Amino acid sequence: MLSLIEKIRSGHLWEFPGGVHPPENKSQSQSSKIARSSIADELIIPIKQHIGKKGDVIVRVGDKVLKGQALTQYNSSLSLPVHAATSGEVIAIEPRPSCHPSAIPEMSIVIKADHQDTWISHQGVPDYTQCNPEQLLDIIRQAGISGLGGAGFPTARKLQSGLGRVEILIINAAECEPYITADDTLMREYADEIMQGIEILKHILKPKLTVIGVEDNKPEAIEALNKAGADHDVVIRAVPTKYPSGASKQLIKILTNKEIPSNGYSADIGMTMFNVGSAFAVKRAVIDGEPLIERVITLTGKSIKSAKNYWVPIGTPVAHLLKQGEFTPTKKQAVIIGGPMMGFALPQIEAPLTKISNCVLAPGKREISFDDHEMACIRCGQCAEVCPASLLPQQMLWYSKDQDLDKLEEYNLKDCIECGACAYVCPSNIPLVQYYRQSKAEIKTRNAEQEAAERAKVRFEQRKERLERDKLEREQKYKQAADKRRSQMKTADGGDAIAAAIERVKQQKAEGPKSAVAAAIARAKAKQAQVQPSETAEPDNSEMRKLREQRKQEARARKAQQSQADGDSDTDAKAGSKTDAVAAAIARAKAKKEQLAASANGSANSETTNADANDDKSAKHDAIKAAVERAKAKKAAQASATTNATAGTTDSETDSKKSAVAAAIARAKARKAEQASASNTESDTGEPEPSDDPKKAAVAAAIARAKARKAEQASANNTKSETGEPALSD
Structure with a gap:
């Protein structure tokens, strides 16, 4: 079974599906050789004329430039520089209408030609075999070469992606589009230079087989290639004329029966393809040192009197080329860039021709119809x-x-x-x-x-x-x-001071405001407990309340009696009763002083033994009992004096009430004294603060004095009422 390469060498061809056979109309521009276009007064050179990124502009307005001088520099593998197609002056760097179906403005460098066409110094590499692939790729990239078949992919990048992967190198010379003859005339006139460019590509890629595919409607081009390639290991194949056999996928199918996968590239199946014009540009760049500044463009159509192929400087306005071909526009004339099958109508003929422009077609009115709805x-x-x-x-x-x-x-x-x-x-x-x-x-x-x-x-x-x-x-x-x-x-x-501080802060946060309030309340209660007597020392006020009620009733009774009493009073009896009341008050005051003294003695002797405390307690009880007995004796004397002063039943009842009041007062005072002595005894067993005992004694003394004054006032009032009350008759 023959291998693929052997089949190709043996002349085997395949077919692709579909395709059409439109009228070729190539004879209009085939009859003459390639002419050279004149230089326009202004060249409009777009910064980006390829697939990829635009380069960085390295000239300024007002700069003088020479033919072949770089106007931009590449900054990535998908970027290419552009060059001045003639010598002159940069007059503008601005957006200009582009060679596009919408004529959308693109950033361009405008050069005013001086018509001297002065070249910049340039030098090629005649013996390219001494250069490695990287050096040749750099030369090709600096020359700004991109695919001239219409795609415009950077040639250096395409070669670089095929290093070590390509087994078959295919040169596309089919040129299947009707009207276009640029590649045909180029092969007929520059076959030797094309072969040199192919050899440079072979030196870079080192493929096992190189094939040139040409449609069989170009016999003169096939003959020229066979003659130029006689000494080269290149297979030239004439393929059947059928549109679109010049498309890369279809030509690969015809020559190798291989198909490029979807979303893939030809290098993925071990093949790569270059246009015949790209091979010629590679030869000019490597051997002659000339960048890509011009290309062959077909000017054809019934509206062109001088239809032929021209060497056109890149950036030449379409209008300038039409003028050279003696363009005679018709009504609703259309100008097409490219062929009638894949080309597009140009909105403005002032747009410039670029590296991928291969044909300017100006058809006649009956040649191509644009009125079909x-x-x-x-x-x-x-x-x-x-x-x-x-x-x-x-x-x-x-x-x-x-x-x-x-x-x-x-x-x-x-x-x-x-x-x-x-x-x-x-x-x-x-x-x-x-x-x-x-x-x-x-x-x-x-x-x-x-x-x-x-x-x-x-x-x-x-x-x-x-x-x-x-x-x-x-x-x-x-x-x-x-x-x-x-x-x-x-x-x-x-x-660890920091840890301690952090712990304190955390504790304070954990306690929160409630804990702070509780602490404040506790401190306030502690202070209050220090100042005031303990709850056990507080007196029982129930007896005092009863006594106050009795006094109020007595006062009301006295007022009632006074309203009925006679104005006369017994002065001697009144003086006697006052003396008795004063004596009673003095006795009560002395008893209270003795109690206070006993309390002070108990506080001073807080550090003594329990036996001493019990003795003090019994002494206090004796003193209290003595005071109570004296008070009772005084009250009895008062009661007897009252009995002598009054003679009726009402007087006896009043004396009994007074005696009861006096007895209640005595009992209350006795209880109060016992409570005070009990609290003093309890404080003796602990360790009281020295600063608090004098305060308590002073408070107790003040309370005793106040109570003594109240008792004197009450006695005085009683005496007045007794002396002023009339005796009731039997």
Whole structure:
């Protein structure tokens, strides 16, 4: 069984599905050799003319530049520099209309040509075999070479991705698009230089086989290549003319029967492909040292009198090239960049030609119709039959109109090569490719937004992790510093002062405001207990309340008696009763003083033994009893005096009441004295504070004096009432 390489060498070819055979119309521009376009007064050079990133501008307005001088420099592998296509002055760096279906303005460098066309000093590498692949890749990258077949992918990056992976190198010379003959004339006139460029690519990639695929409608080009490649290990294959055999996936299918996987590249299956114009540009860059500043562009169409191929400087306005071809526009004239199948109508002819521009087509009124109106799809299915990618154009059209991007991705819209075969055969004149391009742009925008959101999310998460990590590091740092200070304080003070302080703070927080209030209340109660006598020393006031009630009743009775009494009084009896009352009060005061003295003696002797305390207690009881007996004797004397002064039944009742009152007072005083002596005895058993005993004695003395004064006043009142009351008759 023959291997794939052997089959290819033997001339075996395969077919791809679908495809169409539109009118070629190549003869209009094939009859003459490549002409050189004149230099326009102004060249508009877009900064970005390739797939990837734009370079950094290294010139300023007013700078003088030479032909071949770099205007930008690349900053990544997907970035390429652009060069001045002629000598002159930079007059502007600003957005200008681009060579795009929308003519959207793009940042461009505008050069005013001096028409001297002075080259910058440049030098190539004639013996490129002495250079390693990295050196050659750098030369190709600095020359700004990108794919000239229409894709515009950086050639150096494509070569770099194929290092060590490529077994078959394919040179695309099919040029299947109608009207375009740029590659055809280039092969006929520059076959030797193309072969040199192919040898440089072979030196870099080191493939096992190199194949050139040319459509069989270019016999002169095939003959020139066979002649130039006689001494080179290159296989030249004439492939059947069928559109779009020049597409990379379809040409690989024809030559190798291999298919590039979806979302994959040709290098994934061990192959890589370059346009024949790219091979020529590589030769100019490596051997001649010339950057990519011009290319062959086909100027054709019925509206062009001088249709031919031109060497056109990059940045030349389309209007300038049309003028050279003696452009005679018709009513509603359209100018197409590219071919009639994959090209687009240019809104402004002042837009510049770029590295990927290969044709300017100005068709006549009957050549290409632009007045066909779109009609409803009749579901004929012809679009699916001619699709070279085996897609379902009808389904994708409906999803494009509905803007169902998910369904479009499910139906592999990305695999559409936009060849236009479906639109070419559509009987309803539906511009299918336009719908697909718009949907692709929407999907690209959505995916870019999603990627940006994902990147933002990743950055946010990374920032969050970084902040958390910094926080942990700070906490660890503070902890280490605190531990260090703690150890130093332990060494210096012999204790952990910080820990103790923290513990106190925690305890205070744990106790809270309630604990503080409780402590304050406890302190207040303690102070109050120190100042006031204990609860056991407080007197029983129940007898005093009864006594007060009796006094109130007696007072009311006296007032009633006084209102009925006679105004005369017995002066001698009154004087006697006053004397007795004073004597009684003096006796009571002396008894109280003795009690206070006994209390003071008990406080002073608090440190004596229990036997002494019992003796003091018995002495106090004796003193109290003596005072009570004296009080009773005085009251008895008062009662007898009262009996002598009065003669009726009312007087005897009053004397009995007074005697009861006096007895109650005596009992109350006796109880009070006993309570005071009991509290003094209890305080003797403890250890009272020396500063509190004199205070208690002073308070007790003051209370005794007050009570004595009250008793004197009561006696005086009683005496007055006794002397003023009339004697009742029998």
